[in-house]
Amino acid sequence: MHLDAEQRASLRQAAHWFSQLNSGDVQASDYSAWQLWLNATPVNSWAWQQAERLQTRMAASENPASARVLALAAHGRHAGRRRVVKAGLVLLGGGALSLGGYREVKQSAWLADVRTGVGEQRSLLLNNGTAVVLNTASATDVGDLREAPWLRLRQGELMVTVPARQTCKVVTRNGTIEAGESRFAVRLFEDSSSLEVFAQQAQVKLASGQTLQLASGQRCQFNEQGFSSVEAVALAADAWGQGLLIANDQRLDTFIANLSRYRPGWLRCAQSVAGLRISGTYKLSDTDQILRALATSLPVQVQARTRYWVTVTAV
C-alpha cells in the first residue's frame, strides 16, 4: 500500500498520541488535546484507527510470558546460535528443535522432523512429560502443542515412556498406537510396523477400525491388512533405549543383523559361523569395540576391508 505525505504525517502524530496516552500518566488536558487532533481531519481519524488496530493486535498477545518470549527471541538472534537446555521440549544431544503443533499451521513438516543418523540416538522430552528415545537411523515428526502429544514415525524406531495420567499417540503409515501410562517401542519395517510393550499396555488401531490391545511383554506386527499373532517380546528387547545391545544365547547372524543397524556400511557374517551362540551386554556407542570383543569370545575373525565393509568369518 502506498502512503501519501499527509497520511504519513498523520500516522506520525497518531503514534505520538498513542505513546502519550499509554504513558500511565495522562492528564485531562492530554485527552482534550487528543480529541481536538482526532477531529481535525478525516486523515487523522483514519490514522487513529490504525493506532487502535495496533493496540488490539498487541492485546492479543497479552500473556505474562509474551514479553519475555519476544525479548529472548531477539536476544537469541543477536547472540547467534544458542542451545536451550531447560525447555518444555528438551532435545538431548541434538540440534533441531521442534514444535509440531505449531508447524501444523504452516503444514510443513521440516521443522517438526527429528532425525538420527546411523549409530545415533536422541532423547526428547515432550511437554506432558512423555519421554521419547529415537533409535538409530530414524525420523519422526512431533506434535506437541495439543494436550496429548503425537509422534509420526517416518523411519526407524522409537521408544515412548508415557507418565501417569497422560497419553501419547504414535502414528505410522500402517496404523496408530495409543497409550496411557506405559512404555512401548514402535518400529517401521518395509511393509509393516511393530509394537512392543514393556510396561502397562498400548493399543493399535488400523485405518479399518480394527483394534488390538497389547499388554506388557507382548509384541505384534501390523499393517493395513491386519495384525500378526501376538508374541512375547524378546529378552532385553528394550535395552537399546539405554544404549545397550544385550544378547542372551543369541544366534550370531541375528546378533550381527541387529548390530548392523547401528553401524554405517556393510556388516555381515559368514554362513559357517551364523549358528554360533553369543551372550553378553554391549555398548552401542562403540560398535568397533563390540566387533573386537566378538573375536575374543568366539572362534571368529573380523575382517575389515574398510571401516564400512566388515565381514565376520571363521578363524
Added chain:
Amino acid sequence: MSTPDVAFTSQVSQLYRAQSKWLHNWLKPRVNCSHLAADLVQDVFVRVMSAADAAVKLEAVREPKGYLATIARRLMIDHLRRVHLERAWLQVLAEQPEALDISPEQRLALLQTLFELDAMLASLGPKVREAFLLSQIDGMPYKQIAAQLGISEVSVRRYVAKAAEHCMIYSLGLGL
C-alpha cells in the same frame, strides 16, 4: 484451465527442472542441512507460484537464479526467526510453565501472534523494541520502564512513539 494457466504451469515446471538442483546446492551450505535445504527449495517454488501476479512476475524475470535466491534468502530469515522464537518459547515454558498453561488453541494463536509481532519488531533497535514491549505487553508505566532500562522518561515516550509508527506502517504495508 485457461491457456495462460497452462503456459504458467509449464513455465514453473521448466524453471523447477532447470533450477531446483542448483537452488538446493545453493541453500545446503547456507542452512547447513540437506533436509532443510530440500524443504526450502519446495517452499521457494510454492512462493513463486502463489505470488501476487505470479505469471507476470515470472515473465519479467531475466535472471532466474537471482530471483529464486532472493526468495530463498527471505525464507531462510523467516525460518531462523521462527527457530529463535520457538527456542525462546520453550525456555519461557520451562521458566514459568503456569503462564503458558492455557488451552492448546490459545497457545497456538499466541505463538502465531508472537511470531508476527517478532517479525514486525525485528528492524527496531533493542531499546526501542524493549520499551515498546514493556509498555504494550506488560502494561508498565513509562516511569517504571525508564528505571528498568536506565533511560529517561522522555526517551521512553519517544521510543514507544517510534515503535508504534513503525508498526502501523508495517501493518498497512502487509494489508493487515
